[in-house]
Amino acid sequence: MSAELRVEGLRRGFGGAVVLDGIDLTVPAGGCVALLGPSGTGKSTVLRLVAGLDTPDAGRVTAGGRDLSGLAPERRGTALVGQRPRLFPHLSVLDNVAFPLAVAGRRRGAARAEAAGHLDLVGLGDLARRRPATLSGGQEQRVALARALAANPAVLLLDEPFSALDPGVRAEMHRLLADLRSAVSPTVLLVTHDRQEAAALADTVAVLLDGRIAQHDAVEALHTRPASLAVHRFLGGLVEVPGRVEDGAHVSALGRLVLPCPAPAGPGVLVVRQEAVGLVTAGDPAADATGAVGRVAPRGARSLVEVTTAAGTLAAEAGPGLAPPVGATVGLVLPVAQRWVVAQPAAG
Numbered sequence: 510m511s512a513e514l515r516v517e518g519l520r521r522g523f524g525g526a527v528v529l530d531g532i533d534l535t536v537p538a539g540g541c542v543a544l545l546g547p548s549g550t551g552k553s554t555v556l557r558l559v560a561g562l563d564t565p566d567a568g569r570v571t572a573g574g575r576d577l578s579g580l581a582p583e584r585r586g587t588a589l590v591g592q593r594p595r596l597f598p599h600l601s602v603l604d605n606v607a608f609p610l611a612v613a614g615r616r617r618g619a620a621r622a623e624a625a626g627h628l629d630l631v632g633l634g635d636l637a638r639r640r641p642a643t644l645s646g647g648q649e650q651r652v653a654l655a656r657a658l659a660a661n662p663a664v665l666l667l668d669e670p671f672s673a674l675d676p677g678v679r680a681e682m683h684r685l686l687a688d689l690r691s692a693v694s695p696t697v698l699l700v701t702h703d704r705q706e707a708a709a710l711a712d713t714v715a716v717l718l719d720g721r722i723a724q725h726d727a728v729e730a731l732h733t734r735p736a737s738l739a740v741h742r743f744l745g746g747l748v749e750v751p752g753r754v755e756d757g758a759h760v761s762a763l764g765r766l767v768l769p770c771p772a773p774a775g776p777g778v779l780v781v782r783q784e785a786v787g788l789v790t791a792g793d794p795a796a797d798a799t800g801a802v803g804r805v806a807p808r809g810a811r812s813l814v815e816v817t818t819a820a821g822t823l824a825a826e827a828g829p830g831l832a833p834p835v836g837a838t839v840g841l842v843l844p845v846a847q848r849w850v851v852a853q854p855a856a857g
């Protein structure tokens with residue numbers, strides 16, 4: 510059973526400070542949306558409001574068209590898995606997973622048989638008799654997922670469920686969640702502050718900034734077609750060229766750069782992902798900007814190269830061993846297809 514989750518006009522403040530200022534968000538039935546935002550922006554508060562663990566000041570939540578307002582958490586058809594697994598230490602792994610089934614009135618044998626199926630689903634069928642204290646962190650989180658799914662929730666709420674795990678185990682959990690989605694298609698709302706995790710797990714990503722959904726889109730669109738400079742910067746975008754749009758081109762200190770699609774005339778900041786910016790030798794006719802390398806910062810095997818140009822500091826990524834030395838004059842190519850303008854309100 511999975512249902513469309515709809516959050517409409519959700520508002521919540523604490524002690525006079527508005528945290529959520531009118532959140533609208535839809536997760537299609539069987540879909541997975543990641544709610545991504547900086548620390549303290551209210552991501553967990555959204556999940557708590559959906560789960561019924563907190564009450565909104567305004568707005569409502571529906572699942573499959575059913576208004577959840579006023580319903581107790583256990584009557585909402587939601588299941589929440591957080592950063593900590595919160596297993597019952599005195600129960601076996603199997604009985605932990607069987608717990609929601611027993612609460613729902615299933616006989617012990619039937620509950621255990623069903624729970625065993627859910628443990629198999631998370632790859633822990635062999636550990637049914639163990640106590641939680643004997644499990645690794647990743648295994649405990651698998652049990653927590655199995656227990657949440659055993660409740661047959663219409664909506665599965667995941668609040669940074671893998672952030673306490675080390676990177677290798679986290680990658681395994683990402684694969685597990687993808688497998689679970691194929692096997693049982695729950696509707697999933699996932700809270701994370703990790704951009705890579707959001708990209709790996711979700712169909713679409715909603716960016717929560719300043720109490721509102723700043724943009725809800727496919728991951729690639731968020732990176733290459735941000736709705737605002739705040740979204741561009743939150744997603745790590747570094748290349749911004751202030752200027753204005755005139756006759757299908759962006760005009761700035763770099764000159765006239767043709768745009769791949771129509772943009773409204775007027776002030777606008779040209780953005781291009783630094784991963785898409787090409788580094789060429791100075792004087793290359795393909796270069797859209799020229800400048801001196803101001804800084805080279807390692808980014809794993811690659812390097813981030815900052816270049817001081819007539820339009821300010823721009824950035825490009827260089828492959829292993831390909832970063833030019835600090836002080837060298839280089840050219841930058843801003844590929845036409847990768848150019849995007851974020852319109853700015855006219856000054857004054």
Ligand SMILES: Nc1ncnc2c1ncn2[C@@H]1O[C@H](COP(=O)(O)OP(=O)(O)OP(=O)(O)O)[C@@H](O)[C@H]1O
Binds near residue numbers: 555
């Ligand atoms: N019960 C509460 N009472 C008072 N303030 C609260 C309460 N719950 C949340 N807040 C405040 O609301 C804001 C948002 O908190 P929330 O935990 O939802 O953010 P978050 O985006 O999930 O953060 P993080 O990524 O750090 O977990 C914070 O400033 C927090 O201190």
